């Protein structure tokens with residue numbers, strides 16, 4: 001799914017959720033880019049705050065994964081601001097401009113899915129205690 005960001009009638013950026021994998025993973029990869037002239041205005045964070053709830057609630061995916069080059073501090077800040085957690089570092093991960101570049105791997109897990117899974121796996125006694133008189 002590729003989404004485009006508009007400033008007036010001008011396209012200034014895009015956000016893509018790719019490699020959607022259902023089955024046991026229920027995950028996808030996030031990529032994004034913004035017109036150089038529009039960086040540093042908060043636009044990408046705003047775009048992702050609008051797009052991510054759609055991926056979690058409408059598409060019902062469980063995990064969004066995103067990677068960035070260690071020197072891309074601005075991209076790191078975008079992801080951290082949105083709650084993505086660093087999970088590791090992949091060596092020589094992507095071929096970018098003719099060089100194999102290391103990437104920091106991050107992900108964001110759907111808080112709704114995790115909460116539902118916890119509820120359905122709690123023992124009956126715990127469910128009763130939380131559920132009050134009818135539980």
Ligand SMILES: CC(C)(COP(=O)(O)OP(=O)(O)OC[C@H]1O[C@@H](n2cnc3c(N)ncnc32)[C@H](O)[C@@H]1OP(=O)(O)O)[C@@H](O)C(=O)NCCC(=O)NCCS
Nearest residue numbers: 032033034039040041042043044045046067068074075078
């Ligand atoms: C990474 C990238 C998407 C970030 O876009 P962005 O719109 O600048 O990111 P944000 O939405 O998080 O903007 C936050 C910045 O805007 C500033 N800002 C200014 N006005 C703001 C406002 N009203 N609200 C929020 N932030 C504001 C913030 O201080 C922050 O600055 P900082 O990054 O220096 O800390 C962009 O730099 C880009 O496209 N880079 C090239 C491609 C790329 O790296 N893609 C990602 C590959 S992993």
